[in-house]
Amino acid sequence: MYQTIHEAIAVVGVYSHACFTPKKFLWKNRVHQIADITSVTDIRDGQVRARRYSCVAENNSYRLVFNRSEETWLLEEVWCE
Amino acid sequence: MSSTSLAFLHIDINSYFATLLQQETPALRGKPLAVVKEVDRTCIIAASKEAKMLGVKTGSSLIAVKKAVPQILVVPADFSLCWSATHRLKKLFESLTPSSELFSLDESFIHFAPLVRLYSSPLELAQKIRSEIFATLGEWVTCNIGIARTRFLAKLASETASPDSITEVFPDQEAVLLARVICSDVCGIGYRLNKKLHALDVHAPYQINFIPQQDLERAVGIFWAQQLRLMAQGDEPLFLQRLAEPAKQMKSVGRSITGWRLCNNEAMIKRTLYNLVAEVVHKIRRMHLAGRQVSLFISGEDKHWSNFITLKRHIWHTKELFYWVYSHLYQQWRERFPVIKLAVRLSLLESWYVVPQSLLPAWQKDESLAEACDTISSRYGLFAITSGILARGHRIHPEVAGFLGDKQYQFL
Numbered sequence: 001m002y003q004t005i006h007e008a009i010a011v012v013g014v015y016s017h018a019c020f021t022p023k024k025f026l027w028k029n030r031v032h033q034i035a036d037i038t039s040v041t042d043i044r045d046g047q048v049r050a051r052r053y054s055c056v057a058e059n060n061s062y063r064l065v066f067n068r069s070e071e072t073w074l075l076e077e078v079w080c081e
Numbered sequence: 082m083s084s085t086s087l088a089f090l091h092i093d094i095n096s097y098f099a100t101l102l103q104q105e106t107p108a109l110r111g112k113p114l115a116v117v118k119e120v121d122r123t124c125i126i127a128a129s130k131e132a133k134m135l136g137v138k139t140g141s142s143l144i145a146v147k148k149a150v151p152q153i154l155v156v157p158a159d160f161s162l163c164w165s166a167t168h169r170l171k172k173l174f175e176s177l178t179p180s181s182e183l184f185s186l187d188e189s190f191i192h193f194a195p196l197v198r199l200y201s202s203p204l205e206l207a208q209k210i211r212s213e214i215f216a217t218l219g220e221w222v223t224c225n226i227g228i229a230r231t232r233f234l235a236k237l238a239s240e241t242a243s244p245d246s247i248t249e250v251f252p253d254q255e256a257v258l259l260a261r262v263i264c265s266d267v268c269g270i271g272y273r274l275n276k277k278l279h280a281l282d283v284h285a286p287y288q289i290n291f292i293p294q295q296d297l298e299r300a301v302g303i304f305w306a307q308q309l310r311l312m313a314q315g316d317e318p319l320f321l322q323r324l325a326e327p328a329k330q331m332k333s334v335g336r337s338i339t340g341w342r343l344c345n346n347e348a349m350i351k352r353t354l355y356n357l358v359a360e361v362v363h364k365i366r367r368m369h370l371a372g373r374q375v376s377l378f379i380s381g382e383d384k385h386w387s388n389f390i391t392l393k394r395h396i397w398h399t400k401e402l403f404y405w406v407y408s409h410l411y412q413q414w415r416e417r418f419p420v421i422k423l424a425v426r427l428s429l430l431e432s433w434y435v436v437p438q439s440l441l442p443a444w445q446k447d448e449s450l451a452e453a454c455d456t457i458s459s460r461y462g463l464f465a466i467t468s469g470i471l472a473r474g475h476r477i478h479p480e481v482a483g484f485l486g487d488k489q490y491q492f493l
Contacts, residue, residue, distance in 0.1 A: 001120075001156065002106075038219060039105040041165040045462030052161070054105040061106045079106055 002063065002077035009075045011064060022053050022064060027075050032057040052076065088203045090191040091227040091235035092210060094170075094218075095244040097187035098127035101162050104219040113150060115143060116158050121341060126158060130223075130244050163187075164481045164491075169217050177210065182324040185485050190232050190324060203228045207247045232321045233312060234258065236268055255315045259287035269308065269318050277301050278309075289313035328489050331368065335376070335426030336360045338477055343381050343419035350420060354407050355399075355470045356477045357425040362399040363463055364479075364490050365427060366455055371395035371436050372427035375402065377410040381421040386414055391429070395436040398447050399468070402427060 013022040024033050038061070039054040049068040054061065061079035066072075094100065098116045103109045114129035115137060123144060128137040135150045146153055167186050174181035180192040191210075193203045200206040207226040214224050227239030229250040241262050242248040250258055265275045267286055277300050278284075281292055289297070290313045297306040308318040336357045344350060354377075365372060373396065376389035388410050396402055406425055438448070457466045464476055481491065 036107075038107065039101070039162065041159075041162050042168065043161045043165070047460045048462050056107060061108060079108060081108065 001080060002061075003080045004077055005075045007075050009064065009073050011066075011073045020066075022055065025057075025062075025064060025073070025075065032062070088193045088228050088230060089232045089235045090193060090203055090207055090210070091184075091229075091232065091239045092174075092189050092191065092214075093225045093227075093236075093239045094187040094214070095223045095225060096127060096130050096133065097166075098158050098163055099129035099132070100222050101166055101218070102156055102159060103129060104221040105159075105162060109154065109156070110221055113137065113153050115146060115153050115155050117143065117155060118158055120157050122157075160480050166218055167481075167485075170214070173213055173217050174210075177206075177213070183485065183488060184236075184324065186481060188236075190235065193228075204247065204249060211247065229315075230255070231315060231317045232324065233268075233317045234315045236321075237262055240266065240268070256287060259313065259315055260285050262286065267312065269312065269320060274301060274305060274309075286312050330432065331370065331430055331487070331489055333372070333374075333426055333428035333430060334361050334364050334370075334487070334490075335424060336479075337378070337422060337424030339422045340420070343421050345419050350411075350423070351407060352470055352474070353423055353477070354411065354425065355403055355468060357423060358403045358406055359399050359467060359471070360463070360477070360479055361425055361427055362397065362402055363458065364487065365397055365430065366451065367459075368490055369433050370430045371397035371433040372430045374426075374428040375405040375410065376424075376426040376428065377406055378424040378426075379414060379420055379422070381419045384418045386416070386418075388413055389426075394439075395429075395431060395433070396427075397433055398451050400447055 007027065010026040011022050012024050013020050021037060022034055024031055034055045034057045036056045037053055038056060041052040041054070043050045043052060047069070051066045051068060053064045053066070055064060062075060063077040065074045065076045067074070099114045102116065103114065111131060112129070113132035113135050115125045115132055116127035117124065118126055123142055125137065125139060125141045125143055125146060127139055132150070132153060137146050137150060137153065143155065163186060167183075170187075170189065171181075171183055174189050174191060178191050178196055180195050182190040184190055191206070193200075193206060196206060200209070207228060210226060211224060214222060223245035225239040225242050225244065226247045227235040227237065227242070227250070228248065229235040229238050230252060234250050234255060237258060238248040238250045241258070263284055264270045264278050264286060270278070278289075281296065281300055283289055283292060286309075289309050294306065297309065301309065311318050338353060338357060373392040373394060374389060375392065376387065378387040379385070390405060390410060392405070396405070439445070454466050463479065464471065485491065
C-alpha cells in the first residue's frame with residue numbers, strides 16, 4: 001500500500017525528445033537514484049495540471065508529482081509492504 | 082475489396098485496472114490482486130490476471146474471496162492512472178488510424194479498410210498495435226486483439242481468447258465461434274435477456290438461428306429478437322453499429338454513490354445529495370446542456386425507492402436541481418429506511434442555446450453567479466468554490482466509469 005508523504009523534493013533529470021525523465025531525487029538530505037520510470041500519469045483538475053512519475057529507486061516504488069503550473073516537485077507517496 | 086480489408090480489430094487491455102497498478106508498482110507483479118474502489122470497500126471492481134486464474138471475479142465480495150484465496154492482495158483503484166492511460170491509448174490509436182473508435186476505458190475498435198495500403202494484413206497491424214501498447218504503457222501491460230468481419234465478432238474473439246493473444250476469425254470459423262461461446266459472455270446479452278434465452282434452451286448465440294421468429298419475439302420482444310438475430314449471424318447489433326456514427330448529445334447525466342455503511346443521518350444525506358447534484362450540474366454546464374426531468378433513487382437494507390418529476394422548463398443551475406431533488410422528491414419519501422446508495426439524474430437534456438432562458442431578475446442573478454463559479458472551477462478545479470453545505474468533510478469527486486458512458490464530457 002502507498003503511504004502519503006507529500007514533501008517537497010529536488011529532482012534531477014534529462015530532457016530528451018521534448019520529454020523530461022527524472023533520474024534522481026533528493027529527499028531528507030539523501031539522494032535516491034531512479035532505476036526505472038514505471039508509469040507516467042497526467043492529472044488535471046480545472047487548469048491545475050500535474051504529472052505523476054511512478055518510479056523505482058533502490059528497489060522501492062515512489063510517486064513523484066510535478067506541478068506543471070507552479071513547477072514544483074513533491075514526493076507524494078512511497079510504497080510500503 | 083477482399084474480405085480481410087473489410088476487417089475490424091478489437092483491442093482489449095487485459096485486466097486494465099489491476100494490470101496498470103502492477104505496471105506502476107513492480108512489487109505487485111505476478112501476484113493475485115483484487116482492486117477495490119477505496120480502502121475498506123468490500124466489492125471487488127477488478128482482478129489481476131493471476132487472481133482471475135484463481136477464480137476471483139469482478140463484482141465478488143472481498144470477504145468471500147479472502148476465504149477462498151487467502152493470499153489475495155487488496156489495493157484501492159487509481160482512477161487517475163487509468164484515465165491517463167486511456168488518454169495515451171486514444172492518442173496512440175489516433176496516430177495509427179483515422180478510424181479508431183473508443184468503446185470503453187480499455188477497449189477500442191479499428192477498421193482496417195483505410196489502412197489497407199499501409200499494412201499487408203490486419204494481423205501485421207495487430208502486431209504493430211501490440212508493440213506500440215507495450216512501448217506506451219509499459220512491459221507488464223498486455224492486450225487481446227480480435228480480428229474479424231464485424232465489430233461484434235472481433236470483440237467476441239478477443240474476449241474469449243487467452244490473455245495476451247491475437248485471434249483472427251476467418252469467415253469459415255464464424256459459426257464455430259458463435260456456437261462455442263456462451264450467451265452470458267456476449268456483450269449486449271445481459272442477465273435478464275440471458276434468462277429468457279435459457280427458457281428457450283438457447284445457451285450459445287448460434288442456437289438463436291434455429292428458434293422460430295414468433296417464439297423469439299414472444300420471449301424477448303420485437304427489438305431484441307432483431308438484435309439477437311443479427312448477433313446469431315455474427316453481424317453487428319445496434320449499439321455497435323452506432324459507434325460509426327458521430328457522437329450525439331447526451332440524453333441524461335447522473336451520478337450515484339454507495340456508502341460504506343447504512344446512514345440515517347439527515348444532514349449527511351442532504352450533504353451527499355448536494356454533492357451529487359453539484360457534479361451533475363458541473364457536467365451539464367460544461368457541455369452547455371439543460372434538462373427537465375429530475376430523478377432520485379435511494380436504496381438500503383434491500384429496499385429501494387425512486388421517484389422522478391418532469392418539469393415544464395429546462396434547468397441548469399445547482400440551486401434549481403437541488404431544490405427539485407431535495408426539497409421536492411426527497412421530501413416525498415415516506416417509508417424511510419437506512420440509506421446505503423443515493424443516485425441523482427437529470428434527463429431530457431437539450432442544448433441550452435435552444436431552450437428559453439428565464440427573464441426573472443432572480444434567475445438572471447443566479448445565472449451570473451453560476452457563470453462566475455464556472456470560470457473559477459475551470460481554472461482551479463471542481464469544488465474550488467462551492468456551497469457552504471460542502472464546506473467541511475469529505476467531498477465526492479468525479480470518477481471515470483469502466484464503460485465510459487460519459488465520454489463526450491470526459492473528452493471535452
